Amino acid sequence: MNINTVKTTPFTDQRPGTSGLRKKVAVFQQPPYLHNFVQAIFDTQVSLKGGTLVLGGDGRYYNREAIQVIIKMAAANGVARVLVGRGGLLSTPAASAMIRKYETQGGIILSASHNPGGPDGDFGIKFNTPNGGPAAEGVTEAIFEHTKTLHEYRIMELPDIDIDHLTEHTIGTMRVEVIDPVADYAELMEQLFDFAAMRALIQGGFRLCFDAMHAITGPYAHEILERRLGAPAGSVINGEPKQDFGGGHPDPNLTYAEELVAQMFGADAPDLGAASDGDGDRNMILGANFFVTPSDSLAVLAANAELVPGYRGRLNGVARSMPTSCAVDKVAEKLEIACFETPTGWKFFGNLLDAGRIVFCGEESFGSGSDHVREKDGLWAVLYWLNILAVRQQSVAEIMKAHWAEYGRNYYTRHDYEGIGLEAARGLMAHVESQLPQLVGRELAGSTVSYADNFSYRDPVDGSVSRNQGLRIGFADGSRIIYRLSGTGTEGATLRLYIEHYEADPGRVRGETQQVLAGLITLAAEIAELRERTGRSAPTVIT
Ligand code: G16
Numbered sequence: 371m372n373i374n375t376v377k378t379t380p381f382t383d384q385r386p387g388t389s390g391l392r393k394k395v396a397v398f399q400q401p402p403y404l405h406n407f408v409q410a411i412f413d414t415q416v417s418l419k420g421g422t423l424v425l426g427g428d429g430r431y432y433n434r435e436a437i438q439v440i441i442k443m444a445a446a447n448g449v450a451r452v453l454v455g456r457g458g459l460l461s462t463p464a465a466s467a468m469i470r471k472y473e474t475q476g477g478i479i480l481s482a483s484h485n486p487g488g489p490d491g492d493f494g495i496k497f498n499t500p501n502g503g504p505a506a507e508g509v510t511e512a513i514f515e516h517t518k519t520l521h522e523y524r525i526m527e528l529p530d531i532d533i534d535h536l537t538e539h540t541i542g543t544m545r546v547e548v549i550d551p552v553a554d555y556a557e558l559m560e561q562l563f564d565f566a567a568m569r570a571l572i573q574g575g576f577r578l579c580f581d582a583m584h585a586i587t588g589p590y591a592h593e594i595l596e597r598r599l600g601a602p603a604g605s606v607i608n609g610e611p612k613q614d615f616g617g618g619h620p621d622p623n624l625t626y627a628e629e630l631v632a633q634m635f636g637a638d639a640p641d642l643g644a645a646s647d648g649d650g651d652r653n654m655i656l657g658a659n660f661f662v663t664p665s666d667s668l669a670v671l672a673a674n675a676e677l678v679p680g681y682r683g684r685l686n687g688v689a690r691s692m693p694t695s696c697a698v699d700k701v702a703e704k705l706e707i708a709c710f711e712t713p714t715g716w717k718f719f720g721n722l723l724d725a726g727r728i729v730f731c732g733e734e735s736f737g738s739g740s741d742h743v744r745e746k747d748g749l750w751a752v753l754y755w756l757n758i759l760a761v762r763q764q765s766v767a768e769i770m771k772a773h774w775a776e777y778g779r780n781y782y783t784r785h786d787y788e789g790i791g792l793e794a795a796r797g798l799m800a801h802v803e804s805q806l807p808q809l810v811g812r813e814l815a816g817s818t819v820s821y822a823d824n825f826s827y828r829d830p831v832d833g834s835v836s837r838n839q840g841l842r843i844g845f846a847d848g849s850r851i852i853y854r855l856s857g858t859g860t861e862g863a864t865l866r867l868y869i870e871h872y873e874a875d876p877g878r879v880r881g882e883t884q885q886v887l888a889g890l891i892t893l894a895a896e897i898a899e900l901r902e903r904t905g906r907s908a909p910t911v912i913t
Pocket of ligand 1 (some may be wrong): 715716733
């Protein structure tokens, strides 16, 4: 078998964003776009030479082709062993679990997460380090720097290999093992949760509906929820992974998980509803006629750790991303455990988890997870809720209301303005930032501004500093307004506006979240000259 060294020209736009390099499929399809990025991974991550690589993706359009390219390039770059999920499939948390279990030198995950797929959709690639987590900024920057000067890539000349059967191949000196993508993950879940209690709950007539959104979690949910826990067939909907996610938008929120939302807010709704995204790391939790915000979900997970076998007696700290509501902070305060505030991006939790400083972490963007892997984990969160429900024998709404009564309620919403012009978005952010110094001490929307800044984070473990992580306006009564530009979009810019208000006694408050937050929402738009600068009078998505 020949190793070809192919001359190439560098691209200037291969800087990974919040979570890996995400672009339109058509961009990746143009050789050598993918090849260059993969070569930059092999050139900079030298331990892969002679090492083991985990490889898989969420099954979106172009996944299979990319897997074949990466296998051939791994062989040409001296990788000793590749563990690839059957069919090229691995959910992001399952890939993380596998990197850790087999103590590999890292993994390549192919996904653009919750972004739509298909020939006109998005594709993505990211490298996860041996701890199982997304590479930290130092690593992604090194990869990016290398892409700017790369002038050749190496690839082995060979026909595509069979990745659809559990088998082994030898390619030159490299071994490729095609593995069951579900088995190791399901086993890990059985170690963490009380499967007997959950089975009993379901046998007693508790009904659940899990929407896999035609994405990666279908096979995992069928195996765990239906086969191992005994939920009736049909409890998992849209369970067959499709290359274009059935034409849908695999983002588990109230807008895109339409079918699930219709069931959960309809007559005779199931007791628990949940959905996960393209690559299986996000989750949305619903009760009958009830939506749990991701920020509240994180707080509930932390507050109920004693009920779950894998976490009993070991909760020493939690972390949330800066724009996530402060609900979990209240729990940490009461439990007298550490609580960290990090920038947006799961990679920022990695050091805290590795150092044993936290057990749980989560984000407003429908992500929660723990130290069992180094990614957020959609199905894990669903099982966690199921475990709590099995022990407490209350409904989702009752658990949430009891939580608010004990800790107070953080009213919270995120407004997304998708696909606005880059210049307009940057101008808006600069305009807000220029006003921050003058805002402190002013009385606005019924409270005093106590701080206003551009969030920057100093990692308490390695001391690295990440600046420009979002503009925050914090009020004396605990309210917050935050402006951020998304780092995961592939077209124009997405402005995210995060609004929060804390009520110690939620019983006093009348109205739905959007009404409660109306004053702050208007203020946020005024400060940013939002309508004038974006031409938009309403957000694209509200969560
Ligand atoms: C990724 C990151 C998350 C982040 C989310 C949204 O999630 O892993 O940490 O919260 O993007 O980021 P942004 O606000 O920059 O768009 P995923 O599920 O897309 O991998």
